[in-house]
Amino acid sequence: MTLLRFPIPQAGPQTDAHAYALRAGRMFDGFTLTGAATVHVRRDRVVAVDRTGSVPPGVRLVDLGDDVCLLPGLIDVRAHLALDAGPDPVASLVAADDQRLLARMRVAARTALYAGITTVRDAGDRGYLGAALAAETAADPGLGPEILAAGPPITTPGGHGHFLGGEAVGRRALVDAVRERHARGCSLVTVMASGDVRTPGSDPTRSQYTRDDLRTVVDEAHRLGLPVAAHAHATVAIADALAAGVDSLEHASFLGGHGAVEELRLQALVAGSGTFVSMTPVLEAGAYADAVHGAYRSLARLGARIAVGSDAGVAPARPHDILPYDALELTRLGVSPLAALKAVTSEAATLCGTEGRKGRIRAGADADFLAITGDPLSGLTALQDVRAVFRAGVRIR
Template sequence: MATFAVRAARMFDGTRLYGPSTVTVEDGRIARVDTTGAPPAQGVPVIDVGEDAFLLPGLIDAHVHLAFDASADPVAALVAADDAELLAKMRTAARRAVRVGITTVRDLGDRNYLSLALRTELADHPENGPDVLAAGPPITTPGGHCHFLGGQTESTTAALLAAVRERHERGCAVVKIMASGGNMTAGSAPPYDPQFSLAELRLVVDEAHRLGLPVAAHAHATSVIRDALDAGVDTIEHMSFMTEDGVDADPALLARIVASDTFVSPTVGYFDTGRPVAHPPAIASRLAGIEAAGRRLFELGAKVVPSTDAGIGTFKPHDVLPLAVAQLVAKGVPMLDVLAAVTSVAARACHVADHKGRISVGADADLLVTGDLLDDIGRISDVRAVIHAGVQVPTN
């Protein structure tokens, strides 16, 4: 791989903001970081990114579905596609993500473990898509939320243990369990109801942890969020705090979340299609309360990893994370907190912090260069360069 350098007027390394900085890349990793303003070593070519450039680690979207095509009916499109067609759509989604600087995604639900096949393909062609941390088909109840992905599992000890072990044997990076109902599956439990008991969640978590895998729990319901905390899951997805009648972000529960080791992954971000966002009715009627709870978690110092659920609708394309960053800042979350949340904090949540989410010597050379974000957070969409695994990504 080539050796080259990137110079920027400002750099955010995943935790701190610096002035003029130079990062040297060698063999796909970061070989040198200089924050003194000194030039790179003689003979090292420098990528021209402009005098006002802002350098940060590649973004991490910790909850996507590459198999959903961001159409008006992604479930129907998925069901209608054979595996070859679906994998082709996933390649397109991956390419769209990496071109805006999303260099790692955690795919929390595919069909037939296709995200593992895509992961293998992209390892040899990092310019074509992000690193994929795959869950495979999410564990769900028979007929439960997203059962069409193939993860239906009986609520017996033997079946649940077998489901976890299969994902480990296939090489998944995380186990996803649909702890509550959801919004996309006709005939399944509503999002404010549980799908698995606390004992069943504990069984899955204990076995996954024994095998070295983290667990991500889909949890809209307030009661299920409590169960997920009690079970010791690693990340709680959506965090909608739903009850049958509304939203109940109980302050005592928020305090428990902050004090715990669990990361929380609220769903954020939308692309403006020119039409009102078509949230499911259960979300739309509770949206203000859900968003307020998410902001409160940031304020209280919880380990928040905002992620997009990319693919689930026309307003959720696979390149929506930068827009989500700008939208969170516009709603009052401090910019550096948001940038850390989608880089270094997300890397910790996804168990890849030893080589992702930071600009430091030895880390993967995953870099995003934009216009000056201190001038305007919207310039996160002014992409000057994307480097993934030391390879410059075409951005047009």
Template sequence: MNKLSLSASLSLLFASAFNAQASTYITAKAMLDVNNGKLINAPLIQIDDGIITKVTKGAVPQLQAGDHHIELSELTLVPGLMDMHVHLTSDPTVPRSERIGQSIPRKAIKAAYFAEKTLMAGFTTLRNVGADGYSVIAVRDGINAGDIIGPRIWAAGPSLGVTGGHCDNNRLPPEMKYTAEGVANGPWAVREKVRENIKYGANVIKFCATGGVFSKGTKVGIQQYSQDEMNAIVDEAHMRGLTVAAHAHGTSGIKAAIVAGVDSVEHVSFVDDEAIALAKKHGTWFSMDIYNTEYTLTFGEQNGVAEENLAKERQVSKKQRDSFSRAVKAGVNMVFGTDAAIYPHGDNAKQFSRMVEFGMTPLQAIQAATINGAKLLKVDNQLGQIKQGFAADIIAVKGNPLQDITLLEDVAFVMKAGVTYK
């Protein structure tokens, strides 16, 4: 018995050591090359330690002991999708009056739940542009540590905003003396707030350059921060190596944010030819949420959205979609950003059909959610493609998404960093 036990123990030890070197192979019906839009038949992907080490065509995997073969013979492989504008702590099905009373720990739990749900929808990378109490930063760190399941997350801390502006909270009475934690006024104060966000783990900075749809008492077209303040925010963030996103509906705020050097402008509802020209000159990315209008106008009232906010949504929606079409036609840099939390998390891919409807080709829409998102995050040598040396973030759908973009709404397979989640 002692000899048998020793033999079994040695066998397990050997197998464990051998499996550490094991490879994963994926074969599929086809694979989309998002760079050129070509569909590659019968691809073979080799993955080691979460990284794609080889991509070939028409080959059969030569499996060694311990290797794993994932056979997706009826599916098309696509790089893991990226949504550059989400708010994981917010639940649109919960009335806004109830959300005010939610604690930071409660919001963090919501964010963890929605992070997993979004990953299962095929989104392996997210940019969370603003959350209270550094809650999503904690979720991101929990995902990275393997405590919970979710996508890769670039997380802002509290969004920067002016007193009484879109990123402040104007729904409470003055005697409560409440100010949102991201509020800062003046060039030195905003620099301090950027530093504070970085201190507590933010790896992207977000500020509100104009009023917004879902705040109380702000006008969507009105600029909030001055040019000097925006310049200071961007300079401080860039000095520390972080990218910057600017919420901006109004024309003057869009232009001021671009001139300040932001990496992306969010929403971009009231854009003009000068703003488009500035974006092209500076290489600024536009992130335009053109899906969620129908959800807001259909379900907003029953979800506790005030008439003031519904009226602003009606004001913005068509203008924003017109602006999207003009920006696409002009060749502005575009990423996929949905403002998930205005509609239910996990429905992110429903925006693809809107992007095609309002001017993009299916390939352009997919590129916005893959290679373009990676470029915005400055990780385009690591993410956004199924390519040797890149992270093994891979999804699969049944059919050709270039022929039917809605196939991305029903993802059959999800892998992140070489780990299969669906």
């Protein structure tokens, strides 16, 4: 994919070359939807939000139109840039050397950015290539989203995702695995608390680690200032991960449960704990789709804290620009349009530890924006009608 960068109107002799103002007929600031607003930007930051429409002399105005809504750039809290969303992403990854794999990850990152996804939490890569790509996009934000990399997910020998190289078993090995990710500059730790259908021989209804194992990972990660994301399809793995103090439950599918009453009790515990649930709406039919959606409806009804992790890359139905469709899918599972928007902006930023800087439009926040046509609260299909994308103040689309 060729990345297009649309220029901001050029500065004249009396203008500040590093400042401009964006005007739109509507604005969602990460929390509420309001009418017309003008957002003032200097370099890569928002400096002010104005409701009067006034633009000081010497500031260039980019008028996006009365029919446009300006939002914070979207945040995908779970993606796999190293997986190509092809017919067999794992085989494709295994066959690629690091140079070729990194090239593919660059394309995946640009695909996400072009859809308005300006921050990606990469939940698992091979060889810490996610951290390498994160450094590239930090140096040149026009190349892709801000990337929060986990490195290879910690898993059991032969367990889910073992082909990414993060196998570890036993207390010493688990502590060393967490320390290595910290030393490599990772932004979080991913641990495979349960199996997954996408790894042959792995079972999504069963745990891979004990509660004590998960607590070892959490304690060491938190000591080093890193959050822990627990991949947890199995009900027992969800219970163990929650008890161990993880920061987010990835998928939280509640598979292989212990009866409806016990499952509902655990869902209420998850909702009451404030632990984030990184939901991955299942767009394709599958053996577990109904069970997953039933669990999501229950969690939403109980008031669980929700962010959206697309799991982009793992299958053809999970391309790297799928997040806007996932936000719409949430509303079909009982989540209000406003909560769904927060789940891909301000709530996602809180989960990622970037609140105040990402996922909202206010003075001091990063100048990451998505401009769409229409009113998103009237229908989240509007997220797919992209008019402009800005990343760190640079117009990408």
